[in-house]
Amino acid sequence: MRDLTDLRREILRDVLKCSYCAMCEWVCPTLDVGNGNRIYGPRGRINLIVSYFREGSENGVLKESIYTCLICMACTQQCPAGINIAEDIRKFRTFLTQ
Amino acid sequence: MSMYNYVAYPNKIIEIIRFNILNRGIPIHASKWTLFGWTDGIDVPREGEWLLFTGFMYQLTPYIEVLVDKLSRIKNGFLLTLGSMVNKVFDISRFISTPPRERIMEVHDVLRNIYRLLVASGYRVWYDEAIDTYPGTLLYEFGLDAELKYYGERLYHRLKSRGVDRIITVDPHTTYILKKVYPSIVPNYDVKVLSYLELIDPSTLCRVESELVYAIHDPCYYARGIGLYQGTREALASVGVRVVEPRFSGTNTYCCGGPIESLSPTFSAEIGRRRLDMLLRTGADKIIVMCPICMANLRRASSSDNIIDISQLLKRANTI
Numbered sequence: 001m002r003d004l005t006d007l008r009r010e011i012l013r014d015v016l017k018c019s020y021c022a023m024c025e026w027v028c029p030t031l032d033v034g035n036g037n038r039i040y041g042p043r044g045r046i047n048l049i050v051s052y053f054r055e056g057s058e059n060g061v062l063k064e065s066i067y068t069c070l071i072c073m074a075c076t077q078q079c080p081a082g083i084n085i086a087e088d089i090r091k092f093r094t095f096l097t098q
Numbered sequence: 099m100s101m102y103n104y105v106a107y108p109n110k111i112i113e114i115i116r117f118n119i120l121n122r123g124i125p126i127h128a129s130k131w132t133l134f135g136w137t138d139g140i141d142v143p144r145e146g147e148w149l150l151f152t153g154f155m156y157q158l159t160p161y162i163e164v165l166v167d168k169l170s171r172i173k174n175g176f177l178l179t180l181g182s183m184v185n186k187v188f189d190i191s192r193f194i195s196t197p198p199r200e201r202i203m204e205v206h207d208v209l210r211n212i213y214r215l216l217v218a219s220g221y222r223v224w225y226d227e228a229i230d231t232y233p234g235t236l237l238y239e240f241g242l243d244a245e246l247k248y249y250g251e252r253l254y255h256r257l258k259s260r261g262v263d264r265i266i267t268v269d270p271h272t273t274y275i276l277k278k279v280y281p282s283i284v285p286n287y288d289v290k291v292l293s294y295l296e297l298i299d300p301s302t303l304c305r306v307e308s309e310l311v312y313a314i315h316d317p318c319y320y321a322r323g324i325g326l327y328q329g330t331r332e333a334l335a336s337v338g339v340r341v342v343e344p345r346f347s348g349t350n351t352y353c354c355g356g357p358i359e360s361l362s363p364t365f366s367a368e369i370g371r372r373r374l375d376m377l378l379r380t381g382a383d384k385i386i387v388m389c390p391i392c393m394a395n396l397r398r399a400s401s402s403d404n405i406i407d408i409s410q411l412l413k414r415a416n417t418i
Contacts, residue, residue, distance in 0.1 A: 027346070029353050033368045034104075067105040067361050070369070071239055072318040072353035093241025097112060 004095070011088050012053055015046045017081040024075035024085060030068050039065040042075035042085045049092050063096060104365040111169070111360055112240050114185050120245060124154065124232045126161050126191035132202050133157050134227050136209035146224030149257075150213060151265045153233040153272030156205045159390040160197035163398070166359045166366075205390070211409045212268050212294050219299040221266070229260055235271045238279055239357055250280045254287055264290045266297065270319035270326075270389045277324060293320065295388065295408070296329060300336035303412060311340045312411070313382035315373070315396070316351035317389035325349070330388065330408065339411060342380040352376060356391035370399040386411060 024042040025031055034040025039048065045065050052062060066089060073086045115125045133154055142150075185191075216223045231253060237246040257265075267273040270293070277291040314334070320326040327348045334341050346352035355369025374396050377385045387393045388408040396405050 027350065027352075029355065029369045029372070030365070032372065033365060063108055064103075064105050067108045068358060068365055070318075070353045070355065070357045072357070073322045074318070074350070074353065077322060077349065090239065090241050091243065094243055097109060097240065097242065 004098070007091060007094060008053055011049065011091055014083050014088050015049055015085075017083050018043070018046050019081060020047075021080065023078045023080055027074040027078055029072065029074070030070060034068070040068055042069075042089075045069060045089050046083070046085065049088065052092075052095070058096070066093060066096060104362045106362075108361050110179060110181070112242075114181060114191075115236050115360065116240070116242055116245060117185060118189065118191065119232065119234065119237055119249065122189060124158070125236050126158060126165060127189045128154070128158055128161050132160070132205075133230075135202070136206035136213075137225065137227075138206075140210060140213065142213060143222075143224045144226055147222040148216070148224070148264045148266045149229065149260075149262045150216070150223050150225045150268070151233075151272065151276070152209060152230055152268055153235075153276075154231070155233075155235070155269040155272055156208055156390045157202070158232075159394045160201040160205060161191070162359065162391075163201070163394050164197050165191065166363045166394075166398075169360065169363050208407050208409050209268065211412070215298045215302075215409065215412060216266060216294055218302045219297060220302075221297060223266065226260065229256060229262065231256070233272045233275045235275055236360075238275055243283070246279075247283045250284045254280065254284045254289075257289060262289065265292070267291060267293050269391075270317040270323060271391065274319040274323040293324070293326060295320070295326060295333070298333060298412070300333050303333070303337045305338040306411065308339070310383040311342055311381065312384050312386045313344050313377040313380040314341050314347065314386045315344070315354070315377055315388075315392060316347055317387070317392050318351060318353050320388065321347075321349050321351045327351075333412070334386070334408070337412065339386075341386070342382050344376045344380050346376065354387075354389075354392040354395040356389075356395035359391075359395060366395060367398055370395040374399040 020043055022043055028041045031041030038044030039061055048062050048065050051057060069089045071086045071090050075085045079085055118125050213223060234246055234249040237249055265276060267276060273291065273293045281287045316327050331341060352373050353369065354373050355366040359366040385405045386408050387396060387405060393405060393407060
């Protein structure tokens with residue numbers, strides 16, 4: 001099993017490629033249901049992951065955001081930066097079950 | 099509904115499911131008849147070339163439907179805390195989830211049908227209750243990668259101890275995990291995995307005589323996961339089924355919401371409602387799905403009996 005530090009580095013390396021262009025958002029079913037609140041969309045989730053790793057903050061919003069993701073991969077195929085968004089969110093769940 | 103309360107008790111639910119998968123080999127209880135009863139009355143060989151691996155996804159769906167309905171009514175976290183403690187001794191899902199018998203029989207019919215389609219297409223299919231098992235999908239979706247690796251290695255050992263090197267799957271989630279996930283985490287993983295939809299031979303099917311129009315809903319893990327969407331349309335076209343495409347289809351398909359049904363039943367249901375609306379806006383009479391989770395979540399949103407599994411449609415086209 002990979003060390004959590006390695007996993008953190010691996011996820012961060014990928015999500016930091018995000019330029020917040022929002023190309024991922026128009027296909028996201030959960031952003032739609034979350035009334036446009038960005039914590040329910042891929043860009044918001046990536047932002048929260050970065051904040052968690054940098055500031056170590058964990059709160060109800062983080063879990064709400066990460067656990068409403070369907071891991072449906074719709075966002076991943078839209079990302080012009082090639083970020084594996086769905087997989088990063090899925091792997092990040094490891095940190096919420098520790 | 100106030101903001102930020104779609105996911106109430108994720109860790110408690112995840113713990114119950116994690117415990118059940120690792121210790122009981124299945125996320126929620128299902129009777130033996132539910133899991134294996136689809137072979138009753140048909141003579142499925144115990145040896146052959148292609149192992150039919152159901153992964154129990156179809157069989158578990160009727161139980162999940164009942165459980166999700168109950169979970170959506172739980173407003174007290176204490177009940178889940180208590181439940182996760184008691185679950186270590188007694189499987190609590192055994193007591194709270196009893197689906198209607200006809201729903202289980204429908205699932206058996208789907209599996210029996212798939213088997214017959216494969217036989218008609220010329221595949222030497224075999225099945226063994228001792229090998230078929232839950233593939234670990236929820237461990238994957240919950241990000242429990244250490245447990246997933248352990249579970250996958252155990253599953254692979256079970257397959258190899260029977261000399262399995264070719265598997266036919268029946269649902270997209272099992273297909274994806276066996277075909278895409280385990281090869282990347284289980285050492286020396288060497289099994290050829292194909293969905294039955296990649297194997298059925300359209301020339302063995304008869305035409306469907308129907309004026310109905312069907313909207314097609316692609317499951318994410320087929321369309322985006324393994325690139326399977328064109329073949330299903332070709333199979334349907336070859337038997338004369340009139341298919342219409344909804345907004346968001348093929349690799350751009352829109353998730354049914356099912357994957358988060360246990361963590362957030364309300365949110366999941368709302369996504370299902372929106373997808374159903376997109377599918378009905380095509381003007382179609384019926385909706386074709388090819389995943390038991392999609393079927394459950396879209397049916398939860400639907401007020402009529404208009405959602406069918408693709409194999410139920412091809413059943414009428416099958417001559418054996």
